[in-house]
Amino acid sequence: MRDFPWRAIVQRFVRLWRSSLQLxxxxxxxxxxxxxxxxxxxxxxxxxxxxxxxxxxxxxxxxxxxxxxxxxxxxxxxxxxxxxxxxxxxxxxxxxxxxxxxxxxxxxxxxxxxxxxxxxxxxxxxxxxxxxxxxxxxxxxxxxxxxxxxxxxxxxxxxxxxxxxxxxxxxxxxxxxxxxxxxxxxxxxxxxxxxxxxLGLVQRTLFLGGLALILLIGAVTYAVVRLVVGPVQLAAETSQKLAAGQLEVRIPVKGDDVIATLARSFNGMAASLQNQITRLAALSQVQQRFVSDVSHELRTPLTTIRLAGDVLYDQRDSFSPSAARTAELLHTQVQRFESLLADLLEMSRYDAGAVDMETEPTNLVYLVEDSIDSVTTLAESKGSPLRMVAPGGYFEADVDSRRIRRILHNLLGNAIDHGEGRPIVVWVDSDKDAVAIAVRDYGVGMTAAAMDRVFDRFWRADPSRQRVTGGTGLGLAISLEDAALHGGWLEVWSAPGEGSCFRLTLPRVRGAELVGSPLALPPEDPAQEAIDA
Incomplete structure (x- = not known):
């Protein structure tokens, strides 16, 4: 015989008590x-x-x-x-x-x-x-x-x-x-x-009369509360519909009392918000279309310029030193221009809601190893050794490998740029529900104000810093969108002089809801602590 579900009943009552002003x-x-x-x-x-x-x-x-x-x-x-x-x-x-x-x-x-x-x-x-x-x-x-x-x-x-x-x-x-x-x-x-x-008859009469009086007071209170709280509930439901995008909903107006005045004011506010949102939505569509059209239109001449630049770059040894340097600069900037156009097109797809994912079971340890190998030469040139920590466990998850590689490339590139030649550690860990990747550097770090804007488009923590990865200022913004597309989290921890840590947490099964991360933010690193000591 199953126990009576007292706990569920109590929890349901507590939720009802907290949510119902009438009750x-x-x-x-x-x-x-x-x-x-x-x-x-x-x-x-x-x-x-x-x-x-x-x-x-x-x-x-x-x-x-x-x-x-x-x-x-x-x-x-x-x-x-x-x-x-x-x-x-x-x-x-x-x-x-x-x-x-x-x-x-x-x-x-x-x-x-x-x-x-x-x-x-x-x-x-x-x-x-x-x-x-x-x-x-x-x-x-x-x-x-x-x-x-x-x-x-x-x-x-x-x-x-x-x-x-x-x-x-x-x-x-x-x-x-x-x-x-x-x-x-x-x-x-x-x-x-x-x-x-x-005396017993008198007491019973008093009890029944008191009970009837309490019930009558309860009925009167219910009627009064319903009369007063009803419009408030209607306003709350209408505001929820407005927040959900149903901008045409309004509160019915009856009479000329205070509640009717509140309804008229609310409807006026809703109409104003609808006009503003409609105007901003139209403007946003125009901006998205403009960015998309410009990016597409620039691809053709850019391809021609890149081909011509590659020819000049391949023949730079036969040029004079100044002409050879010019060919190298042209080649580098064309590559950056191509990267910028690719990022702009990707952002326009996200803004238009036209992004698709192709997920498959992937071992993230191998994915991280490949990403580390691709930037090892760059890290060595900056003097930052790369180290991976993978305790072992589940690891495999349903992800879009291309997008996860792009996130790792952006995180590793930022760590190399701002790591000040110090070690960079990449953690990979998982549990039965989620998988997490953390990239930690021990460089300059960021202030709290910088952390609030680190995922903004075209924002850089230090614009004067010489970058070697050719960043466009859109990398972390795109990484955040990629993580959200997987139903995951991309979070940051940083402190001035102590470095930064970005943690990517993804559900192991597509569509599952995350409740926690297998890694702390930042993860504990006994090896680095021993070095600092």
């Missing part, structure tokens, strides 16, 4: 209303209970006093006419008269006890109701009754045991009688279960 508002309102109703209902319940109890106690006190007067009168009239032999019969009759006087108020039992420590003529025997629990008349109650200076009543709350092993609330009242010169204590036991039932 939070209604919940807080119901909670505060519940606390207020509970406090008021509790106070009313206690107050009503206390008032009912005091009223019943006063009623029973008067009943007990009246019964005691009747009993005292009965004893006074009877004992004067009867002898000692009839005194017990008189006591029984007096008890009946007392019970009859208190019968309408729920009296259940009685007791007539002689106050101990008295001397005098023969007096009635003590009598009590059959089955009277002696614990109902406590010693404290008897002591209080015996100390009464005049005929008053005292009471004590008790629990009356029932045949079904339950208890019902009761009151025991005590007072004194004078029988033939001796003091007797009269105790009457009352059952006040009807008072408890009345």
């Amino acid at each position: 939070r508002t209604i919940a807080f309102t119901l909670a505060l209303s519940g606390v207020a109703v509970a406090i008021i209902g509790g106070y009313m319940s206690v107050s009503v209970g206390a008032n009912l109890f005091d009223a019943r106690r006063d009623q029973l006190s008067r009943t007990t006093s009246n019964a005691a007067i009747i009993g005292q009168r009965f004893f006074d009239e009877s004992t004067e006419q009867l002898g000692d032999e009839d005194i017990d019969a008189t006591t029984t009759d007096a008890a009946k008269a007392i019970l009859n006087a208190a019968a309408s108020t729920g009296v259940t039992q009685f007791a007539l006890k002689r106050t101990p420590g008295q001397d005098g003529p023969r007096t009635p025997s003590e009598i009590q109701s059959p089955g009277l629990d002696p614990l109902l008349i406590s010693d404290e109650l008897r002591a209080t009754v015996q100390g009464l200076a005049e005929r008053r009543t005292v009471s004590q709350s008790v629990g009356l045991a029932q045949g079904d092993s339950t208890e019902q609330p009761g009151l025991v009242f005590g007072t004194v009688l004078d029988v033939r010169g001796a003091q007797y204590e009269l105790y009457l036991v009352y059952n006040i279960q009807d008072l408890q039932q009345s």
Whole structure:
């Protein structure tokens, strides 16, 4: 049997709680209303209970006093006419008269006890109701009754045991009688279960009324919140649609209140944004078309110039020194011009969304080795040794090899240009979900401001630096687009005087979502740390 998915339910509720203003508002309102109703209902319940109890106690006190007067009168009239032999019969009759006087108020039992420590003529025997629990008349109650200076009543709350092993609330009242010169204590036991039932009815009524009030407050709150939050939700949904590119959507305007004013203002803002975006989109298309057309148109004359330049370059040994140098410069600059045109065409394809990928399972270690071999001569000329660190693992991934080689060529070229002749390390590592390549140099590094712009088009960290790789300023921008096309990340770390590190992270399976990288940024390099130490 599978466990109940409590965790998923809690997470779903937490997301709903965070995302729903209506839910939070209604919940807080119901909670505060519940606390207020509970406090008021509790106070009313206690107050009503206390008032009912005091009223019943006063009623029973008067009943007990009246019964005691009747009993005292009965004893006074009877004992004067009867002898000692009839005194017990008189006591029984007096008890009946007392019970009859208190019968309408729920009296259940009685007791007539002689106050101990008295001397005098023969007096009635003590009598009590059959089955009277002696614990109902406590010693404290008897002591209080015996100390009464005049005929008053005292009471004590008790629990009356029932045949079904339950208890019902009761009151025991005590007072004194004078029988033939001796003091007797009269105790009457009352059952006040009807008072408890009345109090229960009041409490249930208060509870149901409070619950109904809370539900009514919740319904009113829901209606008010829906009336107020509804337009806000509609505005949020409309803004999401605008952000998704549906520039024609608008908020319906009804009435002339504040919400309607907000809707009109929002619609005006949306219309203005639509006009601006449409104009900028049209301008961007014109710019893209211009760049693409110019790049294509320049290819034909550039091909002619390159062919002519190659002829001159191949015959430079027969020229004078100045003419030979001119042929070399022409050859170099034509190559740079071709590279610039190729990059511009590639950027125009990205801007137009007309880029396709041809992926295949590729071992990135071999790919990195090939890229390192292609720039080894250049690195040696700058005095920067190249080293690859590949711990081993999965490595193979579905990538477009041509685009990954282009990214590596750009990263390695930048590392050589800015490495200051220090070692350059290339890491390759992977896990079951992703593969990562990091290129680290220990050169001049970059500031935080430079890192923010390092992937901008035509931007260079140090324009005055003499470059040997013929960069166009578009290499990192194209590399970032290539990485995004794979669904990957191209990230940078740098610090002035400590060098820079670019990390490329790609999913091993095309279309998978990245959640992390197998390499740190920058990766730890114990060998370099040992050298620095």
